[in-house]
Amino acid sequence: MIKVGILGVSGYSGLILFELLLKHKDVRVTYIAANNTTGKITDIWPHLLGQTNLFCERFDIKKAITLCDVFFLAVPHTTAMKIAPELLKENIKVIDISGDYRLKNASVYKKWYHATHTDIKNLKKAVYGLPELYREKIKKAVLLSNPGCYPTAALLGLAPLTALYGKKISSIIIDAKSGVSGAGRKADLALHFSEVNENFKAYKVLNHQHVPEIELYLSKISQQKISVDFVPHLLPIHRGILETIYVALTDKISLNQIHQTYKRFYKTEKFIRVLDMPKQPELKNVCKTNYCDIGLAMRKDQKLLVITSAIDNLVKGAAGQAVQNMNLMSGFKETEGLL
Amino acid sequence: MIKVGILGVSGYSGLILFELLLKHKDVRVTYIAANNTTGKITDIWPHLLGQTNLFCERFDIKKAITLCDVFFLAVPHTTAMKIAPELLKENIKVIDISGDYRLKNASVYKKWYHATHTDIKNLKKAVYGLPELYREKIKKAVLLSNPGCYPTAALLGLAPLTALYGKKISSIIIDAKSGVSGAGRKADLALHFSEVNENFKAYKVLNHQHVPEIELYLSKISQQKISVDFVPHLLPIHRGILETIYVALTDKISLNQIHQTYKRFYKTEKFIRVLDMPKQPELKNVCKTNYCDIGLAMRKDQKLLVITSAIDNLVKGAAGQAVQNMNLMSGFKETEGLL
């Protein structure tokens, strides 16, 4: 039984994390905090009435250190890099759900997040928490950088292909669609019900901060430089990401061969479901689960592969993956609390 | 051809008003303003691109006076009562969509709107703009107080009954359901897509500021004091109000008799549709129209009448009714620009 704390429990990811940890049999949640909202957690999230009596406090690092073995940061970027070093110094393991430790190069971070990185030492040490690719490193991590929601769907959708056929890829286009919770929980006219409902649009076209994260890890997987073109869109739903990924190939590959490759690559993975062809992922099949569903299709000339990858952005794209990482870091069963 | 201006064009009611007036053949929109947002109106409302080149200015009363014959106030309460007197002094006709001139008693206003009324002189003079009941007075009005959205549906649903069977009414309960646009266009966490979507709740139970307005005009119609119990709810849709009204009767009345009464009462009204029984109103049938649809049902013992009344809160409940009133005040055809 370990003691865990969460900063950012008033946000959507923080909430899901809290809910998952409350039901986790090897964990006790000993401390929850938020920077802008304090009070009984059941006043902030009334649906939790009867399930917990915890109080959401203004964050106090001393309390976090005293009360927790593992600490989750479900905060906006730039906040995490101020807190993580203090926790690490006291041997508290840190799982950061923000973007602060995902990129390994401070100048790339600055370019995309418009802020100077102030914890370069730990930036290098942080382990990227995509268990299907980095399970062994994660087991030993003390600072875990939880992947972004868009990168999780993209990397899981592309990993087998880039790992095994990297040389045959000539271009990758990712057309991504996300529910509103990806934008966070805040008073913002752009997120007003009447602005989002019955609407749909692209945003940050070719210019989203998750691009360097996707490119960095795809390049690692394939051991060659890989670039992607990425266009996100806003869906009028609460949660879920579906990415339609177009991969142009230099040579023909048969769809069956690729399908076999995917099946084998993820053979022992409990959270990846490679669908039989011609089935396609749907958001309702992955929402409120830690699954990533993957569909495959091919143009007749066998030179354009279409991969569809679907996750719940709040679960496999954030809180669920964080718990999966915590399980690995703590020696628990990897699926504990997630199936 | 008259010249009209609007203050509050960046809100939902102000927008619909602007759209209706742009297409109105007897009107030219000469001035639009908002207090918190200025700029090209097509930057504020990009869907208007190609239909107008107007600029939305910070409000300047001198411009309003110079440029307009009729001026619409689509503003929060307390703002209207500061501006209306200035316009009236210069013989500009005013149509106020806010709650400032609907109640006739300043202390009742203070109780429900939590503000001191500062224009008591005009409060008495203002004409309540429900054309189906007050058409002749409206034609002569210089200060027109446009009814609230909930009161419009309630009064139209109850007017025939209270006018003709007032003595037989023992109680009235109004269970009202409104789309989100009724709460206005503003950055507010309670109106965030993810808070409203797939949700439903009551609010201001028995305690909404539209109660005294409904009671005041029902009492006038029936020439006796009438009270109502009113519970509003928030629907996860953009626009529309449906009210289910339960009237307990002291004596039996047959449903057919009541249906005949309603048909006769609204016989010449273009915007009221009394449905054949057992048909029921649906929001999709009135949305984006100036119609009020009314359905009737009766308990077997003929002592409980259920009236359902549906409108588009932004049209018959706000902007459409304002245009209908303008038509009457200006000697235009009453339905001009609305059918």
Added chain:
Amino acid sequence: MIKVGILGVSGYSGLILFELLLKHKDVRVTYIAANNTTGKITDIWPHLLGQTNLFCERFDIKKAITLCDVFFLAVPHTTAMKIAPELLKENIKVIDISGDYRLKNASVYKKWYHATHTDIKNLKKAVYGLPELYREKIKKAVLLSNPGCYPTAALLGLAPLTALYGKKISSIIIDAKSGVSGAGRKADLALHFSEVNENFKAYKVLNHQHVPEIELYLSKISQQKISVDFVPHLLPIHRGILETIYVALTDKISLNQIHQTYKRFYKTEKFIRVLDMPKQPELKNVCKTNYCDIGLAMRKDQKLLVITSAIDNLVKGAAGQAVQNMNLMSGFKETEGLL
């Protein structure tokens, strides 16, 4: 460990039941069937991929008898009364989610369900499965009739009042709003996305088949004849019921006194949350849970009580309550698999 079966696993209630039972630690699902859809359950419900390999069969009563200790009927009315007697004969306990065994009078059944009851013997024996009221009887039941969704919210919202202040009630109006899943899973133009979305309407006004069920059990609770006026409405959401209940009182009662009564009445109930005043239930707080949230408000003259009662129609209104009943009937912890 008991063996359970479900008929009707291709419907929404059947699905939720199956999901709850799959995760229930004292239960093994040994048989699932549906009348119109057969095949791998993961083809019918692809989101279950990886969690079960069961096959959904065309119903065969011999298999049900051989394979199950407890059998759930998640079927339309008239189907259950044909199957239940066969199962009971073989000492299989039956939990019927349909309306077949809720009313105790065959002629009342015929009037509201437009069908002749063919199992009158068991109709009398069936135990009505509202655990908060009939826990002890449920423990001994062999044929359990699971309450309707609307009645569950109504009865839980009204039970304390009718039990303790029955003599002071002069009328009860229930204005109910339900999500679409209440209408079942079937190809029906009235349930087409484009017909329901951004819409709202009343239906079966004062004429819904759940009325006699509500009246029957309210009358039992209060030991006097109670009638209700009931108007259901269709919400553009998937799941959830909120009922706004207006109770006219013959004498004044203070809101605090009623609130205390409710708190005491449900003091030991794990699934009933009587909210502090002036808090109001919201569907998002009960959806995907077995909770019933209850809010209370009172008119100033203390003679009109407004009770708001919210449940998830698929959980506390169907599958969750069925599991709660199974727990009681089987000697398990009542909340097992539900918290």
Added chain:
Amino acid sequence: MIKVGILGVSGYSGLILFELLLKHKDVRVTYIAANNTTGKITDIWPHLLGQTNLFCERFDIKKAITLCDVFFLAVPHTTAMKIAPELLKENIKVIDISGDYRLKNASVYKKWYHATHTDIKNLKKAVYGLPELYREKIKKAVLLSNPGCYPTAALLGLAPLTALYGKKISSIIIDAKSGVSGAGRKADLALHFSEVNENFKAYKVLNHQHVPEIELYLSKISQQKISVDFVPHLLPIHRGILETIYVALTDKISLNQIHQTYKRFYKTEKFIRVLDMPKQPELKNVCKTNYCDIGLAMRKDQKLLVITSAIDNLVKGAAGQAVQNMNLMSGFKETEGLL
């Protein structure tokens, strides 16, 4: 004033067509019909109460011939090709909204629509009704084939580029997203509210029947063979199509140059709005209008252009464009009834 008729008025496109024609000042709707639904049109579409008393009849070609100058076919494919020849013989102009006359090659038709074309004579004569490209031919058309919804957005989004830079295009990927009304109005479990709501998925991946239509007309525009990769998705909204189009270029072109080209190409077009950069189309800006909004963005290396094209599938993608075509064919002002 011309007399027009519609077959298929009970569908979504047929309805919008009927509404547009009812308000069109140069047109009288003299005959409406549907194959599966007949009766007062206000029983089929209650929101039209008060606006028309027409009766929707079972289709009778003699009546159509007697009563109409122009006839609209808003019917499923294969139905149109049976009716159009009869009407044409009698000199009734035909505007077909189905897919029957869009492709010019009967064997291509058979491959994609799985039916043998039975009116090859007229197939060749039919004019493709995309006014921005084929205005002069449309003016003289007697059989007008209204473009598909997806092809309208695709062709308008790609026309300037393919017309002027066709030689520089190396590949085109179209990632399309459509509201539910695109699938038609029918009882179908896949279109049930609860299946579509809060969901999103791709379908007919690389295999939609609109592909040959897009390729045929892009090839004509660019005077070279053009292929596209096309993946449609289903959005949980009623109406609207947004296509994100990725064009790989063989040579660099500056975004400004392309933007200028688009502005010039559509300079006099009333229904095409080329947005200023970096603005992006949103469905809510085009819904219920005949506009097509186009946004442009470019990868830094100037070799990947991203075009976003948005329309209302029921207006510019069907009924609105049909009216625009009728205006041209009848010598009316092209925008009549559409702005």
